[in-house]
Amino acid sequence: MEAIKTQASAASGISDSKLHFLDYWRILRLRKAIILTVFLLVVGTVAVVTHFLTPLYLSTVGMKVEKDTPDVGPFLQGPSQTGFDPYFFNTEFEVLKSRRILDKVSERLHLAKVYAGRAKVPEINIQQTYEVLSRAVEVRQRRNTSIIEISAYDQDAALAADIANRIAEAYEQDRDLDRNDRLLRGLTTLSNALSNLEEQVRVAQTNVDHLRMFLKVPDAAETPSLVSLNTQTMAKLELSRTEYRTQAATLEQLMEKVNSKKGDELRHFLSSARPTQELTALIASLNLAKQKQRQLSPDLGPEHPEVKRVIGLISEINDQLDKEVQGMVDALSAQLEIARGNVRELEKLYDSAIEKTAQENKSFAPYAKAKRDLEFSMQVRQSMRLQLNQELINGQISKKSSVQVIDRALQGLTPVRPNKPLFVAAGAIFGLLLGIGLAFFIEYIDTSVKTIDDVEQSLGAPVLGVIPQNVGALINEGADSPHAEAYRVLRTNILFSRKDPGCRTMTVVSGGAGEGKSTTIFNLATIFAQQGSRVLIVDSDLRRPSLHKILNVSNTVGLTNFLLRTAKLEEVVQTTPQPGLDFLPSGKLPSSSVGILNSVQMKEFIEEVKNRYDFVFFDSPPIMGVSDASILVSEVEMAILVVQYRKYPQQMTLRAKQMVEKIGGAERLLGVVLNNINISQDSYYYYYSGYYYDYYSKSEDSKPDGEKKKKSRSGKAGAAVADDKSAEVKPKY
Numbered sequence: 001m002e003a004i005k006t007q008a009s010a011a012s013g014i015s016d017s018k019l020h021f022l023d024y025w026r027i028l029r030l031r032k033a034i035i036l037t038v039f040l041l042v043v044g045t046v047a048v049v050t051h052f053l054t055p056l057y058l059s060t061v062g063m064k065v066e067k068d069t070p071d072v073g074p075f076l077q078g079p080s081q082t083g084f085d086p087y088f089f090n091t092e093f094e095v096l097k098s099r100r101i102l103d104k105v106s107e108r109l110h111l112a113k114v115y116a117g118r119a120k121v122p123e124i125n126i127q128q129t130y131e132v133l134s135r136a137v138e139v140r141q142r143r144n145t146s147i148i149e150i151s152a153y154d155q156d157a158a159l160a161a162d163i164a165n166r167i168a169e170a171y172e173q174d175r176d177l178d179r180n181d182r183l184l185r186g187l188t189t190l191s192n193a194l195s196n197l198e199e200q201v202r203v204a205q206t207n208v209d210h211l212r213m214f215l216k217v218p219d220a221a222e223t224p225s226l227v228s229l230n231t232q233t234m235a236k237l238e239l240s241r242t243e244y245r246t247q248a249a250t251l252e253q254l255m256e257k258v259n260s261k262k263g264d265e266l267r268h269f270l271s272s273a274r275p276t277q278e279l280t281a282l283i284a285s286l287n288l289a290k291q292k293q294r295q296l297s298p299d300l301g302p303e304h305p306e307v308k309r310v311i312g313l314i315s316e317i318n319d320q321l322d323k324e325v326q327g328m329v330d331a332l333s334a335q336l337e338i339a340r341g342n343v344r345e346l347e348k349l350y351d352s353a354i355e356k357t358a359q360e361n362k363s364f365a366p367y368a369k370a371k372r373d374l375e376f377s378m379q380v381r382q383s384m385r386l387q388l389n390q391e392l393i394n395g396q397i398s399k400k401s402s403v404q405v406i407d408r409a410l411q412g413l414t415p416v417r418p419n420k421p422l423f424v425a426a427g428a429i430f431g432l433l434l435g436i437g438l439a440f441f442i443e444y445i446d447t448s449v450k451t452i453d454d455v456e457q458s459l460g461a462p463v464l465g466v467i468p469q470n471v472g473a474l475i476n477e478g479a480d481s482p483h484a485e486a487y488r489v490l491r492t493n494i495l496f497s498r499k500d501p502g503c504r505t506m507t508v509v510s511g512g513a514g515e516g517k518s519t520t521i522f523n524l525a526t527i528f529a530q531q532g533s534r535v536l537i538v539d540s541d542l543r544r545p546s547l548h549k550i551l552n553v554s555n556t557v558g559l560t561n562f563l564l565r566t567a568k569l570e571e572v573v574q575t576t577p578q579p580g581l582d583f584l585p586s587g588k589l590p591s592s593s594v595g596i597l598n599s600v601q602m603k604e605f606i607e608e609v610k611n612r613y614d615f616v617f618f619d620s621p622p623i624m625g626v627s628d629a630s631i632l633v634s635e636v637e638m639a640i641l642v643v644q645y646r647k648y649p650q651q652m653t654l655r656a657k658q659m660v661e662k663i664g665g666a667e668r669l670l671g672v673v674l675n676n677i678n679i680s681q682d683s684y685y686y687y688y689s690g691y692y693y694d695y696y697s698k699s700e701d702s703k704p705d706g707e708k709k710k711k712s713r714s715g716k717a718g719a720a721v722a723d724d725k726s727a728e729v730k731p732k733y
Contacts, residue, residue, distance in 0.1 A: 030646075031439030038438055042431025043424060050423045055415030057157035061150050061164040062142065062407035063171070065092060068179045089148065093139045096150060096171055102133050105166040114159070137167065147406065157411040164409035172403040179402070183391065190388045197381040204374040211367040237353055241346040248339035255336055258329055267321060270328055279324050286317045459657050464497065464640065464671035465490030467520060473550045474526045475578045487527040490673060494524075494640070497670045503637035504610055507540070507618040508673075509629050511656030515644035516675040518546045518619050525617045529581035533614040536573070538584045540597065540618045540632055545586035547619055551576055558587025563601040569608065582613070597631045606635055623656050633663045642673045 028035065067088065095101065103126060106112060112129045116122065124132075138151040150167050154160035211217070254273060261269050271279055293310045300307050467490075471483045478484075494506075508521040518541070525537040538559060539547040548555040553574055561567040562584075574583045589596075596602065609616045618636060623629035633639050639660050643653050660669045 027439060027443045028436065031442065034439050034442065035432070035435035038435035039428070039431040042434060043427050046423055046427030046431075047420075050418050050420050053418045054155050056153045056155055056417040057160045057412035057414075058416040059152050059157070059161035059164045059409035059412055060407070061168045061405060061409040063148050063150070063168050064146060064404040064406050065089075065148050066146060066402045068175070068182075068402050089141050092148065093141075095174075096139045096148070096167065097134055097137060099130050101167060101170050101174060102130055102137070104170045105163060106130065106133060108166055108170075109159070109162055111163075118155075133163070137163070150409075152409070153417060157413075161409040161411045168403075168405050168409075172405065175403045187388070187391055190384060190391060194381065194384045194388060197377060197384060201374070201377045201381055204370065204377050208367070208370045208374050211370050215364055215367050217364055217367050233353060237346065237350045241343065241350055244339055244342045244346055248336065248343050251332065251336040251339055255332055258332065267325055270325060274328060274332070276324075276328065279321070279328070282317055282321045282324060286314065286321065289314045289317060459641075459654055459672060461641070461657060461669065462497070462671040463674060464493040465673045466677055467516070467673060467675045469676050471519065471523065473519070474523045474530075475551075475576065475581070483523075484527065484530075487523050488531075490524060491527050491531070494638070494670060498638055499667055500637075504614060505606055505616045505618070505636040506638040506640065507620050507629075507632045507636045508640045508642055509620050509623045509633060509656065509660060510642045510644070511622060511624050511652045513622050515622075515642050517642040519550075520640075520642050520673055520675060521617050521619050522547055522550055525581060525615070526578055528615050528617075529578050532580065534580050534582075534612075535615045535617065536582045536584060536609055536613040537617045538609075538619065539586040540628070541621045542586050542589040542597070542628065543621055543626060545619075547583065548585045551583055553583070553585065555585045555587065558585030559605075560587035560589050560596060562587075563596050563599060563605060564590075565601070569605075597628050597635075602631075603635060623659050624652070630659065630663050633660050633668065637668070639669050640671065640673055641669060642675050644675045645677050 067085070106126065106129045111133060112124055112126065115129055115132050116124045136153045138153075140149055140151075141147070142149055150164050152160045152163035152167070154163060257269065257273075258266065267279075267283060271283055289310055293307070293314065296304070296307050296310060302308075465486060467486050468483055471486075474481055474484050474487065506521075508517045508524070510517040522537060525535045529535045537547065539545045539555075540559060542560065545555055545558075551574075557567055558572050562569055562572050572584055572587070574585070575581075576583050606616070616636075618632050620629040620632045623633070641653075641657055641660060657669065657672075
């Protein structure tokens with residue numbers, strides 16, 4: 001069960017999606033005239049405007065632009081390297097379009113006069129000229145290069161080329177002048193600064209000479225290392241102090257390890273750390289004696305003379321080793337004390353030398369400071385001399401401009417603006433989109449009835465039939481007319497929708513004029529008559545009768561004459577070319593008989609014709625226009641509301657339906673008929689009428705004429721039998 005529901009919901013989703021797409025397609029088809037009109041207007045307007053636009057020619061000049069840097073770097077250095085500057089080209093773009101450049105171009109080419117002549121004014125100022133020229137110039141960077149392209153647009157091809165070339169020349173000259181100005185300013189500044197330094201060095205040298213003579217500074221003190229007059233002696237003392245400190249530290253570490261060891265461990269340590277010939281020999285003799293003892297032990301006892309001799313030898317060697325080790329330890333201690341004494345003596349000598357040097361430096365401090373100032377000034381002077389020489393060399397090397405024109409602008413052969421194909425194509429796209437948007441907007445604000453869903457949702461009434469567009473009188477088109485099937489469907493729905501089979505009087509009403517109710521009721525009556533019923537159609541629209549025009553009969557005598565008792569029913573009822581269909585015109589309405597439809601005579605008339613005919617149809621005026629329609633609804637047994645497709649707002653149709661229900665009750669209104677549907681354009685309604693046209697036209701064309709006539713007769717007979725079963729037939733007069 002769940003699977004069935006899932007499939008059903010999926011199918012419903014597909015159907016809704018398809019219907020939604022068809023709704024959009026329906027709107028486009030219905031509003032295609034608006035879309036086409038807007039499309040043609042926009043395209044035509046764009047084409048006309050483009051045609052009258054002034055053609056512009058394009059000329060482009062290409063320039064290689066680099067930063068102003070020397071080809072070689074500072075003195076004794078390689079070529080200078082500059083980092084990437086992301087703002088360099090953007091800055092140069094602004095310079096190229098600045099008044100500093102464009103005003104020069106305007107002056108050289110006399111553009112003020114040219115633009116004034118084109119504008120047909122006596123003259124224009126420099127600001128206006130700049131504004132016009134800046135709009136005609138575009139600057140961009142050629143991709144992945146250091147080339148700048150300057151594009152100039154003008155209606156004169158030669159002038160466009162001149163503008164582009166002149167801008168490039170003015171920019172190149174401006175860059176050269178700027179570079180030369182900067183170089184000149186730099187050289188002047190360096191020369192002035194060097195002159196000042198020369199004077200400072202001369203003054204500083206005089207001061208140094210005076211202090212040297214005044215303080216009696218020895219010649220040795222004139223060396224650059226004036227801070228220490230005994231530099232060599234201090235260096236030797238420092239070296240000796242360092243050596244003794246290192247020696248003492250080494251001995252201290254060795255003594256710490258010696259003091260931490262005892263016995264054989266101490267012997268082995270000294271033999272590796274401080275080996276001596278005696279110590280090495282004793283250790284070797286001890287090892288041989290111990291080896292001899294190990295050899296004798298398995299065979300001889302401890303009391304054997306040889307064993308005792310070896311043990312005594314081992315004891316004697318150990319005593320000698322202990323004395324040797326103790327002697328080495330004592331020697332190390334003595335060496336450590338000597339090293340410490342040497343360090344203390346050198347520390348005293350070093351401190352004394354430092355004190356002596358400090359006293360000497362204090363007396364020569366003014367001289368040392370003056371000499372340092374002199375040396376610093378001389379270094380600065382030397383650096384500035386090198387910088388000045390470098391700038392002079394750079395000025396000679398960098399005479400070549402950093403701006404180089406590689407592609408001069410040439411005259412354009414054909415205009416580039418306006419791009420007519422592009423403009424027309426863009427206009428076509430815009431016009432199409434605008435037309436579609438306008439079509440959907442009109443559809444959105446259109447509140448008229450458009451679909452069967454609109455009727456059923458807003459009116460709450462069923463749709464009994466869908467009548468195609470351009471339907472004429474079926475009495476003239478014949479029973480085989482494709483339009484007749486729509487009315488047959490309507491007739492069938494009416495017979496099944498009426499509450500009582502005995503209901504045989506009916507009126508067709510509409511909310512407004514021109515919705516097709518007269519044509520609908522006439523063709524419906526014709527269909528009933530074609531199916532074998534005896535039908536009377538009454539033109540009860542006394543103010544604006546129209547049914548007599550369809551039949552081309554006189555309207556002099558009719559319903560008003562019968563109701564006023566001036567003629568009998570047989571005298572006013574007229575026959576029609578359709579068998580079984582009679583017609584009662586409205587007749588002339590006297591001004592004194594406006595409310596005649598609400599009279600007792602009208603009620604008696606309805607009862608009389610009900611007894612004489614199977615069905616009686618009453619044409620009526622719009623229900624919202626005059627009161628006659630409301631009176632007819634209250635007097636007949638059935639009513640149908642005709643709604644013309646896309647004509648009146650839904651609120652008006654809803655009001656008409658409410659009036660019918662208020663007058664005759666909800667059960668009297670059988671339903672709604674949608675009229676004037678363009679089925680060929682609106683695929684939404686194709687399912688209601690289109691299949692009939694396709695089916696019957698193909699089936700009838702494929703049969704011989706004899707079979708067509710036979711089928712026509714049998715169809716009428718069958719329909720008549722069906723009507724006899726579905727309706728209660730009254731006696732006919």
